[in-house]
Structures are given as structure tokens and as C-alpha cells.
Amino acid sequence: MSAAPSPVLPALALLSALASGPAAASVLKLDGIPDEPIWHDAQVFDDFRITNPYTLGPPTHATVARLLALPEGLAVAFVCDQPAGTPRVKPRANRDGGSNADRVNFAVDLDGDGRLAYNFMVTLGNAIGDEVITNENQYNADWDGVWRHALHEGEDRWSVEMLIPWSVAAMREGEGAERSIAVYFDRVIAARNERSAAPHASYTRPRFVSEFARVQVPRHRGGGVLAIVPYASVQYDLLHDRGEGRAGLDLFWKPSGRFQLSAALNPDFGQVEADDLVVNFDAIEVFFSDKRPFFTENQGIFNVTTPDSGRLVYTRRIGGGRDDGEGAADIDAAIKLNGSAGGFDYGTLVAIESGHADDIGRAFFVQRLVRNLGNATLGYLGTWTDRPWLDREAQVHAIDAIWRPSAKWLVSGQVLGSSIEQGGETRNGSGAWFRAFYTPEPRFQHELEITHFDRRLDFNDVGYQRRGNLNELEWTSTYRQTGFGDDDWRRSITWAVEPQVRYNDSGDRLPPELLLTANVSLREGGTLYSDLLYAWRGHDDLVSRGHGKVELEPRLRSFYNYYESPRVGRWLWFAGVYVTQEGNEGFAIQPELIARYFIRDDLNVRLQFFPRWSQDWLIWREDTLFASYRRKQQRLDLDVNWFPGSRHELRLKAQWLGIDAYDPTAYRIGAGGRLLESGDSVPAFTSNTFGVQLRYRYEFAPQRELYVVYARGGDERTVYEDGHPRDSHDGLGGLFADIPDLRDADQVLVKLRWAF
Structure with missing residues (x-):
């Protein structure tokens, strides 16, 4: 890598002094071809090495990246060699959907402290994506930043230019003529599934953002931005023959680099992005991401997680299901402040739901503080939730720290x-976790994780908590095998072993587990993966929803194998098989097939087919009563994506999940938690769920877009009481035929969003 700062030319110094966007634009022509004289003085990054698979060998084709700091933002250029012998994969894609294409990524940590970074992607199909990276290597694609790009494709190479405004995120202003930032560049050749990067960091390793290259750039003022984004929407309910109109606005203001304000008045949270279809019989809630603009802007500072994928701030709680059970809550207003002061980075979030004054809606408050201490970071998060309908107030306080004593x-x-204060009683809970990664050399990696959550810990009012009442010790060792010859069918193998021991606070042993994995990167670009998860005897203390623990015998928790192909001609596919031991002792098998066919670069079809057969599907019914079923299950997903023009997107997303649960056997929890057959009557049942969304999007300009969405869906569960013969229904075939009758929702939404 060559990254020594170049002296600023007089023209660039003049631009910096004037802080004039139009003047800079006259010097930098954003056309995808970095041939303007200003690029001669850019910092150059040309030492790209293969990081996926993590061999650190030379890439198949050379890549050169350049970086400039201009008054209006960071200018980035990539020049990617790719002669005719390597296929060019360049399908059109929606935003954040270009992972199956040749592409480049630029990531920047604007404060240079390893805490938070932003990733910007451009594909050879001219699609873009952007993500927030927190906790070293956790990506969140919900955020959509405002930035510019251009693409140029030549005979033997292609190139990209990006312009990332200083206003894209809050950052510390600091002092002096220069700013210290950290940057990362990578390039993916899709036909070989090869990623090369400069510097040689990888998001598959424990340290990623903190391994970015630290560089000095001229300091420019990153403020003076005011965006008012009103919306208007009309929704017509075809099921009840009625319409509803809404209007509101989002406001984003950045007067300086150290302060940003986001506000929403009567925000519209109508679904223009369809959630995946889920039918959940488990005791643990399903997590959903959040694409609402207010909750994605400057949200990275609030992304405080726990090792079991919990989140202390889960924004889907705000505007989620009302506490009185009458549908989803409306939000009257929300405000968010981000910035830095007194050596601290801070974030404040306040949201009020409709009806809070009448004891129906909820109120939310979140405060985050972060202090950089050199090779360590210290943070505080506090939340408060008022739920008057439940006579409940909840507070959560957390202190977190990251320490990087050395590169290892x-x-x-x-x-x-x-x-938690509810009904005149107060319930206090606590928890802690510790995690240490040690990487003695690139081939080896070790992780120690210790977690304690007491039984009273509860951060679900505004967070997402998988469970409390947990004491866990986990160790993971990983070995990467590389150095295979050019004629070998393997490029690398990653082996991992992960033992885990868990208890609850009552001293009950939860099933100890051992996970073995092997991930093989193939020479032709595909991936082979296999894992084996075995669990010893222990208790499940969640499955009965508080009505007693259930003893589980030793079992094969999962045996999972799959092959994922690179792009081959017009096809991209995934094939796997999942085997698990359910219930008391029976097995389930689930073949998996995902196929994507690219009819043209602007038109593709994706089909997912996941059937499942179970011998012993155990689900909780009530109190201490369980039922074990034989099950036939089918999941079908269909996605059709068409991009008829540079600003047009048309997407069809359809999902069906059918479950036929039959031959039930009733069980009760007996002594020691053992499940004993009982004489209770439990019915067979079917579950039939379907959802379809047809969405058209036209982008006039960034943050100026029109949506027209048609959505329909339904869910039906049929119970077959004792006395009904097994053939009283037609199984999965009958459920599929009943799809036209599933109509719990049927609506059209038109939404216009226009930034000023």
C-alpha cells in the first residue's frame, strides 16, 4: 500500500479555503473516469491482497484505489483490471441487493477510532449499497446515506468514482489543518467469489474496523446541511372498501460536523418493504430489521448488542403492536440528536406514540455516551420506557468497553x-458479559466468552432480549488452512471447534453443546460448508413458557451441509440439507434449494424451496401440556426483480408457508422435567400462510421517490379435533390450493417522498 499524504495543490488549497462545492465540482467531473489532474495528488492504495478466502495472496486482477479530501466530501476512485478472460457479472439490483455482482466497496471511519464505520458499494451493474459497521464487524444495511457515484466500463478494465459528503454522518470536528480518518477498500470478482482488499483486513476476523488504514486528510467543515423530507401517502383497503390518507415529514439538520438532528412528525411507517414471512412456535421472539428512514439515520451509535444477538435498542418496538392489542401504534413525533461535546460522542433518541396522554401509547427515551481512550473505548447506554396501559415503567442502564491492547x-x-416498576412493585435485574479474542497468527484464532444474565434482567421494553436467567461459558478455536497448489480444487479451509456450557440461576444445566464446522472455499469460486452440533443431556427452561423445565436427552442438534455456487452463466444456486433431532427423539430433515436465474442483466428470478419432514415435532400447548406431531412443511419463496430503466424498479415478492401437523401424542411434564405420555386430547392442525407484494419504485433523485405498492396476505389455522380421520383434509396440496382464499389484508399504497 502506498498511502503517504500528497501536498495540496494551490487549486485544492483555494477550494479548501473557499469551501465552495460548485468550484470543486468544476475540478472533479464525476463520470467514473478518474483522469482529472486533481487525482494525480490523491493518496494511492494499490497493494490489494485476497481476504476472501483469507489467503493474503495476490489477486487475480489488479486494483488501484485513490482518495481525495475535498471541501464537499471524500472523493474515491477505483480502477479495476478485468480482461475478457474473466466473465463480468453485472446484473441490475435494488439498493443493497448487489451482492452477486462484480463490485467495489469503500469503508471509512470518520473519527479514526475503530468504533464506527460506513461502507459504500458500487456494482458493475451500477447498483449501490451502503451499510453501517459497528462492534468491529457487524454490518447493518438498513441505513441509506445520500452520496454520489459514477461508473465507467472499458474493454480491459472498469472504474468507479464516489463522492461521500462530509454531511453523511456525525463526526468530531477536532482542531488543526488535518483530520485523522481510517479507510478500507475492497474489490470482489463475482465469477471467482474472490475479495481482495487494501489494507488486508477482513470482516470475517474479530478485528476489522480497527484494522483500517489510518490516513491524514485536509480538514473541511462538514456542516451546513438542512434536509426537509415531507411525504404524502394514500392507502386503500380493498378488503373493507375504505381509504386513508397521511402526511408528515422527516427533518435532518447538520449545522456542524459535531452535531446532527433528526426529527419526524407524524411519520409514515407504511410497509413499502415487505418483512419475510414467519410462523413462530418457539419461545423466543423473531427479530426483524428496520428500514424506516428516521430510525436508520445516525443510528449506529445506539447499536449496543449482547453476545447472543440481543440488542439494547430495538427500534421495531417503537410504533410496534399497541399494548392494548388494537393493532400497530402510530407515532406522533420523534427526535434524535447526534454529535460530540467535551470529549464524548453522544446520541439521544425520544419518541412519543399517539395516545400516550390517554394512557394508550408509549414513550421512549434513549441516551448514549461514548468516550475514546486511545486503544480503548468506554460507553454508557440508558433507556426509559413508559407504558401507561400496563402501568409499567422500565429503565435499563449499561456500561460497555472495548480494549485493543495489541494487534493480537x-x-x-x-x-x-x-x-421495572409495574403495579406498585419494583423488579431489579442485572447481567454482565466478557469476550476476548486472541489471534496469535493469521491461521489461528481463539475466543473466550462468559455471560451472566440473572433471572430478573429484562431489557425487552425497548430492546430485543432472547432470554435472561443464563450463565454461559463458551470457547471457540479456528484454524485457517491455506497454501493449496494452483491445481488443487481447494483454495482454503476454515476449521472451527466450539464447546459451550450453560446453566440457569437455579442451577439447572442447560444442554451443553459442541459445534464442529468446516468451510471450504473452492478454486472455481464456490463454497462447501458443513457443521455438526451435538447436545448432551440438559434442561430446556424456556419451552414451557414458565410452567416448568423439560429434560432433554442427548441429541444431534443439527447436521447441516450446503454448496453455494459462484455465478455460472445465467445461474446462481444454493443446495443444502439440514438434519436435526426434534422433540423426544425423532428426526427432521429439510432439503434446501435456492436458484436464481438472470434472464437479462435487468431481469432476474429467484426461487427458494425448503420442504421439511418431522417425526417428532414437539410444541407447547398450555400449562404443562405438550404435543408431539408428525409434520409436513413446505416453504416457497418467489422473487422477480425487473429494472426497466435507470430510475425504475419493479419487484414481485411472494411467500408461502404451509404446515400439516398430524398424529399428535400428548405429554405432560413429570418429575425431574421428564415428558410423560398423558391421556390429554390434543388436535391435529394445519397452518397456511401466504403473502405477496408487488412494488414499483421511481427515483426522481436521492430522497425523492414514488412508491406504488400492492400487498395481500392471510393466515389460517384449522384444527382437527379427535374423531376426525387423517384424510379429512388434503395435506399440503390442499393448503397450496387454498392460497386464493387467504385474504386477511388486501391493500394498495401510493407514497410520495420529496426532499427539499
Whole structure:
């Protein structure tokens, strides 16, 4: 890598002094071809090495990246060699959907402290994506930044230019003529599934953002931005023959680099992005991402997680299901402040739901503080939720830290507590976790994880908590095998072993587990993956929803194998098989097939087919009563994506999940948690769920877009009481034929969003 700062030319110095966007634009022509004289003085990054698979060998084709700091933002250029012998994969894609294409990524940590970074992607099909990276390597694609790009394709190479405004995110202003930032560049050749990067960091390793290249760039003022984004929408309910209109606005203001304000008045949270179809019989809630603009802008500072994928701030709670059970809540207003002051980075979030004054809606408050201490980061998060309908107030306080004592070590941890006041009683809970990564050399990696959540810890009012009442010790060792010859069918193999021991606070042993994995990167670009998860005897203390623990015998928790292909001609496919031991002792098998066919670069079809057969599907019914079923299940997903023009997107998304549960056997929890057959009557049942969304989007300009959405869906569960013969229904075939009758929702939405 060559990254020594170049002296600023007089023309560039003049631009910096005037802070004039139009003047800069006259020097930098954003056309995808970095041939303007200003690029001669850019910082150059040309030492790209293969990081996926993590061999650190030379890439198949050379890539050169350049970086400039201009008054209006960071200018980035990629020049990617790719002669005719390597196929060019360049399908059109919606935003954040270009992962199956040749592409480049630029990531930047604007404060240079390893805490938070932003990733910007451009594909050879001229699609874009952007993500927030927190906790070293956790990506969140919900955020959509405002930035510019251009693409040029030549005979033997292609190139990209990006312009990332300083206003894209909050950052510290600092002092002096220069700013210290950290940057990362990578390039993916899709036909070979090969990623090369400069510097040689990888998101598959514990340290990623903190491994970015630190560079000095001229300091420019990153403020003076005001965006008012009103919306108007009309929704017509075809099921009840009635319409509804809404209007409101989002406001984004950045007067300086150290302060940003986001506000929403009567925000519209109508679904223009369809959630995946889920039918959940488990005791743990399903997590959904959030694409609402207010909750994605400057949200990275609030992304405080726990090792079991919990989140202390889960924005889907705000505007989610009302506490009185009468549908989804409306939000009157929400405001968010981000910035830096007194050496701290801070974030404040306040949201009020409709009807809060009448004891129906909820109120939410979140405060985040982060302090950079050199090779360590210290943070505080506090939340408060008022739920008057439930006579409930909830507070959560957490202190978290990350320490990077050397390039080989990454240590992090958190202590947290909750206080719930409800019905005149107060319930306090606490927890803590510790995690240490040690990487003695590139081939080896070790992780130690210790978690304690007491039984009273509860951060679900505004967070997402998978469970409390947990004491867990986990160790993971990983070995990467590389150095295979050019004639070998393998490029690398990653082996991992992960033992885990868990208890609850009552001293009950939860099933200890051992996970073995092998991930093989193939020479032709595909991936082979296999894992084996075995669990010893232990108790499940969640499955009965508080009505007693259930003893589980030793079992094969999962045996999972799959092959994922690179792009081959017009096809991209995934094939796997999942085997698990369910219930008391029976097995389930689930073949998996995902096929994507690219009819043209602007038109593709994706089909997912996941059938499942179970011998012993155990689900909780009520109190201490369980039922074990034989099950036939089918999941079908169909996605059709068409891009008829550069600003047009048309997408069809259809999902069906059918479940036929039959031959039930009733069980009760007996002594020691053992399940004993009982004489209870439990019915067979079917579950039939279908959803379809047809969405058209036209983009006039960034943050100026029109949506026309048709959505229909339904869910039906049929119970077959004792006395009904097994053939009283037609199984999955009958459920599929009943799709036209599933109509719990049927609506058309038209939404116009226009930034000023």
C-alpha cells in the first residue's frame, strides 16, 4: 500500500479555503473516469491482497484505489483490471441487493477510532449499497446515506468514482489543518467469489474496523446541511372498501460536523418493504430489521448488542403492536440528536406514540455516551420506557468497553441492569458479559466468552432480549488452512471447534453443546460448508413458557451441509440439507434449494424451496401440556426483480408457508422435567400462510421517490379435533390450493417522498 499524504495543490488549497462545492465540482467531473489532474495528488492504495478466502495472496486482477479530501466530501476512485478472460457479472439490483455482482466497496471511519464505520458499494451493474459497521464487524444495511457515484466500463478494465459528503454522518470536528480518518477498500470478482482488499483486513476476523488504514486528510467543515423530507401517502383497503390518507415529514439538520438532528412528525411507517414471512412456535421472539428512514439515520451509535444477538435498542418496538392489542401504534413525533461535546460522542433518541396522554401509547427515551481512550473505548447506554396501559415503567442502564491492547488481542465486555416498576412493585435485574479474542497468527484464532444474565434482567421494553436467567461459558478455536497448489480444487479451509456450557440461576444445566464446522472455499469460486452440533443431556427452561423445565436427552442438534455456487452463466444456486433431532427423539430433515436465474442483466428470478419432514415435532400447548406431531412443511419463496430503466424498479415478492401437523401424542411434564405420555386430547392442525407484494419504485433523485405498492396476505389455522380421520383434509396440496382464499389484508399504497 502506498498511502503517504500528497501536498495540496494551490487549486485544492483555494477550494479548501473557499469551501465552495460548485468550484470543486468544476475540478472533479464525476463520470467514473478518474483522469482529472486533481487525482494525480490523491493518496494511492494499490497493494490489494485476497481476504476472501483469507489467503493474503495476490489477486487475480489488479486494483488501484485513490482518495481525495475535498471541501464537499471524500472523493474515491477505483480502477479495476478485468480482461475478457474473466466473465463480468453485472446484473441490475435494488439498493443493497448487489451482492452477486462484480463490485467495489469503500469503508471509512470518520473519527479514526475503530468504533464506527460506513461502507459504500458500487456494482458493475451500477447498483449501490451502503451499510453501517459497528462492534468491529457487524454490518447493518438498513441505513441509506445520500452520496454520489459514477461508473465507467472499458474493454480491459472498469472504474468507479464516489463522492461521500462530509454531511453523511456525525463526526468530531477536532482542531488543526488535518483530520485523522481510517479507510478500507475492497474489490470482489463475482465469477471467482474472490475479495481482495487494501489494507488486508477482513470482516470475517474479530478485528476489522480497527484494522483500517489510518490516513491524514485536509480538514473541511462538514456542516451546513438542512434536509426537509415531507411525504404524502394514500392507502386503500380493498378488503373493507375504505381509504386513508397521511402526511408528515422527516427533518435532518447538520449545522456542524459535531452535531446532527433528526426529527419526524407524524411519520409514515407504511410497509413499502415487505418483512419475510414467519410462523413462530418457539419461545423466543423473531427479530426483524428496520428500514424506516428516521430510525436508520445516525443510528449506529445506539447499536449496543449482547453476545447472543440481543440488542439494547430495538427500534421495531417503537410504533410496534399497541399494548392494548388494537393493532400497530402510530407515532406522533420523534427526535434524535447526534454529535460530540467535551470529549464524548453522544446520541439521544425520544419518541412519543399517539395516545400516550390517554394512557394508550408509549414513550421512549434513549441516551448514549461514548468516550475514546486511545486503544480503548468506554460507553454508557440508558433507556426509559413508559407504558401507561400496563402501568409499567422500565429503565435499563449499561456500561460497555472495548480494549485493543495489541494487534493480537481484542477484549470487550458490558455490565447492565434493569429496573421495572409495574403495579406498585419494583423488579431489579442485572447481567454482565466478557469476550476476548486472541489471534496469535493469521491461521489461528481463539475466543473466550462468559455471560451472566440473572433471572430478573429484562431489557425487552425497548430492546430485543432472547432470554435472561443464563450463565454461559463458551470457547471457540479456528484454524485457517491455506497454501493449496494452483491445481488443487481447494483454495482454503476454515476449521472451527466450539464447546459451550450453560446453566440457569437455579442451577439447572442447560444442554451443553459442541459445534464442529468446516468451510471450504473452492478454486472455481464456490463454497462447501458443513457443521455438526451435538447436545448432551440438559434442561430446556424456556419451552414451557414458565410452567416448568423439560429434560432433554442427548441429541444431534443439527447436521447441516450446503454448496453455494459462484455465478455460472445465467445461474446462481444454493443446495443444502439440514438434519436435526426434534422433540423426544425423532428426526427432521429439510432439503434446501435456492436458484436464481438472470434472464437479462435487468431481469432476474429467484426461487427458494425448503420442504421439511418431522417425526417428532414437539410444541407447547398450555400449562404443562405438550404435543408431539408428525409434520409436513413446505416453504416457497418467489422473487422477480425487473429494472426497466435507470430510475425504475419493479419487484414481485411472494411467500408461502404451509404446515400439516398430524398424529399428535400428548405429554405432560413429570418429575425431574421428564415428558410423560398423558391421556390429554390434543388436535391435529394445519397452518397456511401466504403473502405477496408487488412494488414499483421511481427515483426522481436521492430522497425523492414514488412508491406504488400492492400487498395481500392471510393466515389460517384449522384444527382437527379427535374423531376426525387423517384424510379429512388434503395435506399440503390442499393448503397450496387454498392460497386464493387467504385474504386477511388486501391493500394498495401510493407514497410520495420529496426532499427539499
